[in-house]
Amino acid sequence: MDVLILAAGYATRLYPLTENLPKPLLKVGNRTIIEHILSKLEAVKEIEQVYVVTNDKFYPFFVDWSKKVTSPFKLKILNDGTISNEDRLGAVGDIHFVIEQEKITDDLLVIAGDNLFGFSLIDFVDFFNQKKSSIVAFHDLKDKEKVKGKYGVGMLDGTKITDFEEKPLEPKSSLASTFCYLFPKDLLPHIQSYVKAGKVDNGGDLIRWLAVGDQVHAFVFDGHWFDVGTFESLEEAQKVYKQ
Numbered sequence: 294m295d296v297l298i299l300a301a302g303y304a305t306r307l308y309p310l311t312e313n314l315p316k317p318l319l320k321v322g323n324r325t326i327i328e329h330i331l332s333k334l335e336a337v338k339e340i341e342q343v344y345v346v347t348n349d350k351f352y353p354f355f356v357d358w359s360k361k362v363t364s365p366f367k368l369k370i371l372n373d374g375t376i377s378n379e380d381r382l383g384a385v386g387d388i389h390f391v392i393e394q395e396k397i398t399d400d401l402l403v404i405a406g407d408n409l410f411g412f413s414l415i416d417f418v419d420f421f422n423q424k425k426s427s428i429v430a431f432h433d434l435k436d437k438e439k440v441k442g443k444y445g446v447g448m449l450d451g452t453k454i455t456d457f458e459e460k461p462l463e464p465k466s467s468l469a470s471t472f473c474y475l476f477p478k479d480l481l482p483h484i485q486s487y488v489k490a491g492k493v494d495n496g497g498d499l500i501r502w503l504a505v506g507d508q509v510h511a512f513v514f515d516g517h518w519f520d521v522g523t524f525e526s527l528e529e530a531q532k533v534y535k536q
Contacts, residue, residue, distance in 0.1 A: 294339040294418070295399045296366075298330060299472065300347045300355065300406035301387050303378040306523055315351040316521065317406035318358060322534030326521060327406055329534070331364055336415050337402075344395065345406070346371045346387045371395075384472065384496050389488040392481050401481060405472030409530050411516035420512050421475045427509040429454065429500055430473035432518040437464045444520075445470035445497045447511055454504040454511050459497035468511065471518055472496055480507065 304311035311319070317327035324332070327345070334340055343366040347355050352372040359368045373390050375381045382390060388403060400421075402414075412430065421428045431447050440446050446464045448456040458464065476484065487502060503509040519530040 294337070294341075294402060295397055296334060296340055296343040296402045296404070297388065297391050298327060298343065298345045298404055298406045299384055299387055300327065300345050300351070301373050301375065301381060302407070303348070303350070303381070304407070304522070305378055307527070310524075315347065315354050315406075318354060319521070319527070321409060321521070321527070321530050325358075326409060327358075328362065329409055330404055330406065331362070331366070333410075333414050335365060336413065337418050339400075339418065340366060340402070342367045342369070344369050344371055344391055346373055346391050348373055348375045348381065350376060369395075385488060385499050389485055392485055397481060398478055400478050401476045403472070403474045403476070405520075407521040408471060408473060409517070409519040409521060409534070410471065410473070410514070411518065412512075412514035417473070417475065417512055420510070421477075424452070424508075424510045425477065427477065427480060427503050427507065428475040428512050429503075429509060430471045430512045430514060431468040432471055433513055433515060434467045434469050437467050440464050440467055440469045443469075445500065447500070449511050449513075452510045452513075454500065454509045457497060457500045457504055459501075468513065469518075470496070470500060471520065474499075483507075 300317045304316035318325045355370045373382050442460050442462050446458045447454050447468045448465050519526050521527050
């Protein structure tokens with residue numbers, strides 16, 4: 294199993310904090326966000342290779358970080374060649390870029406580099422092995438008002454995703470999509486084909502396409518989850534991770 298950490302955003306909502314520092318390298322508690330993710334990954338014995346995809350601006354930062362960080366994994370930093378928020382590839386574009394450039398043929402775990410979560414990745418992988426299909430992690434916020442206009446929202450039949458809405462103003466559930474996916478290796482060529490055809494542009498499109506064209510299951514978790522994109526969410530994460 295390979296891992297891809299998405300770190301090619303410019304985090305403009307956190308300026309000036311992230312103007313000259315990539316968001317995943319911000320410290321939350323006593324370590325960077327990306328190091329919290331690596332720590333969670335260490336429990337999964339199937340993982341050997343971890344890719345981190347970033348942009349041209351922040352590529353040197355991650356290369357320097359990778360030389361200093363202690364990790365049991367093979368780390369490879371990839372530059373997607375983009376130089377601004379306007380020409381960025383987006384999450385799905387970067388997934389496609391890495392699959393194609395690295396010729397990935399193993400199951401692929403994809404995690405956004407600004408995600409802090411409390412669930413066990415061992416449980417996530419076990420669920421994937423049980424379902425033998427694509428898996429998406431959803432955080433149940435227990436209140437539709439909390440997801441309204443902010444997150445992608447999933448609708449389920451048991452654990453199977455039947456529908457998905459991107460930031461709906463009238464959400465049908467309280468299940469917020471997190472950018473934590475696990476794709477079976479057989480699906481990777483199909484993702485590439487759909488992206489090349491222009492049918493999938495963002496994470497929401499990808500989930501919707503998977504739900505229609507292939508079985509995709511929801512791994513629903515409670516506990517904490519921070520999509521660190523604002524000063525408010527960063528402050529909340531600091532409170533949880535300060536111990």
